[in-house]
Amino acid sequence: MKRKGDREMEMIASIVELVNKFLWDYALLILLLGTGIFYTFTLKFIQVRKFGVGMKKMFGGFSLHGKSSENGLSSFQALATAIAAQVGTGNIAGAATAIAAGGPGAIFWMWVSAFFGMATIYAEAVMAQHTRVKENGVIVGGPVYYIKYIFKGKFGKFLAGFFSVAIILALGFMGNMVQSNSIGSSFYNAFGVKPFHVGILVAIVAAFIFLGGIKRIARVTEKVVPLMALIYIIGCLVILFMNGSSVGTAFHDIFVAAFAPEAVLGGALGVTVQKAMRFGVARGLFSNEAGMGSTPHAHATADVKHPGDQGIIAMMGVFIDTFVILTLTALVILSTGALSSGETGSALAQVAFDSAFGSFGKIFIAICMLFFAFTTIIGWYYFGEVNVRSLLGQKAVKIYAFLVVVCVLVGSTLKVDLVWNMSDMFNGLMVIPNLIAILASVKIVKKLSKEHEFM
Structure with missing residues (x-):
């Protein structure tokens, strides 16, 4: 006979699962994709017109020793902090989950969602720049500031407060438990190190970075993000070179399965066009965070001449996340034939890398997980910090930092499905x-x- 507490937990889990199904299968797909399409046409396909300018600005501003000023961080530091949050464990597990559930065609719909998402994130970054303020000598901005700028009075305060609570819970607490668990489990699989020991080290380093504020976070991300991207890209390219003859087939399967899944899968897994679209769009938007309101906190801090400058740079973050990192993951999975293993999520990605690198595959994934998840932890911490300060004041920041460190430590060993699902739910709620x-x-x-x- 189940105890009362068990029944209550099951009821909560059922409610969370129901809310997630409504949010991620229907409401958010329409809202996120619809907003991206709306801004794409409103801004006359700015992601196409300004793509070349964005690439030049990104590489022109590249520096491992960028200097911040009284007016904020360098544009590249702000982008690196945003990418740190965007490129997390979802970039390894996200593509794998989409392919396993929606077939190879899901990747095509990932690209579609990212294309329109670039216009959305441009608007987010522009508004974050336009409404940013200086508090306690530091430049801050983000959704809570442009929400209250657009909507005056009680309605604006309610929306801003709702957003703040959702992002603190989704990213600062629950989300960071998810990320630290990924590090702990990957190091246990690769090296046999106990997750708790890994969690202690990650928590200590994270605490040191948190205490340094946004400028220390930016100094870390501007160095680590290019390194982690380079390591992962090289690893993927090596595998694709080893399976060169299968890469063309992988692209063929992506495009064909986007519109005729049965032609590639032969009806296996019950994959339909609707299913490919649903999982591709959902996982793509979840990974690149366009429209979710997280990365504007980073883009608000950039010291640029005009909000449009950072808007263009922000689009490059979505491009790198989806069109580079996620696409390479997908091609590795498809070209190695790992899909036939029947695995899903990060386990599917693990099979793909193991098939090419042998026992080194586990080590490679563990290293990538460390980089991806740790940079996400510090990025998500900062996004939560901005909202804690806005909601509760400066004195609450130290308490928040302590609680995040505890979550990182506990999360490294404790994988509770309810926590994972609640993180997804609050991620979805903060979008609205x-x-x-x-x-x-x-x-x-x-x-x-x-x-x-006209500048």
């Missing part, structure tokens, strides 16, 4: 107030974009 404000900001975004065009 953010996109309400972004859609209401269209006149401002258009005006600032026109100004930027």
Whole structure:
């Protein structure tokens, strides 16, 4: 006979699962994709027109020793902090989950969602720059600031407060438990090190970085993000070179299965076009975070001449996340034939890397997980910190930092499905107030974009 506490936990788990199904299978797909399409046409396909400029700005501003100023971080530091949050364990497990559930065609729909998401994140970054403020000598900004800028009075305060609570829970606490668990489990699989010991080390290093504020976080991300991307990209390219003859087939399967899954899978897994689209769009948006309201906190801190400058740079973050990192993961999985293993999630990615690197595959994944997850931890911590300060004041920041460190430590050993699902739920809930404000900001975004065009 089940105890009362067990029944209550099961009820909570059922409610969370139901909310997640509604959010991620229906509401958010329409809202996120719809906002991206709306801004793509409103801004006349800015992700295409300004792509070359964005690449030049990104590589032109590249530096491992960027200097911040009283007016904020360097543009590259802000981008590196945003990418640190965007490129997490989802980039290894996200593509694998989408392929396992929606077939190879899901990757095509990932690309579609990222393409439109680039326009959304442009609008987010522009508004974050436009409404940023200086508090305690530090430049801050993000959804809570542009929500209250757009909506005055009680409604604005309610939406901003709702967003703050959701992001603190989703990223600062639960999300960081997810990330530290990924590090702990991958190091246990690769080296046999107890997850708790790994968790202690990660928590100590994280605490040191947290205490240094956004400038220390930026100094870490500007060095670690390019290194982690380079290591992962090289590893993927080596595997693709080893399986060169299968890469063309992988691309063929992606495009064909996007519209005719049965032609590639022969009806296996019950994959349909709708299923490929659903999992591709959902995992793509979840990974690159366009429209979720997280990365604007980083882009608000950039010291640029015009908000449009950082808007263009922000688009490059989505491009790197989805069109580079996620795509390489997908090609590795498809070209190595790992899909036939029947595995899903990170285990599917593990099979793909093991098939090419042998026993070194586990070590490679563990190293990548360390980089990806740790940089996400410090990025997500900062996003939560901005909202803690806005909601509860400066004195609450140290308490928040302590609680995040505890979550990192506990999360390394404790994998509770309910925590994972609740993280997804609050991730979804924070999208709603953010996109309400972004859609209401269209006149401002258009005006600032026109100004930027003639600079």
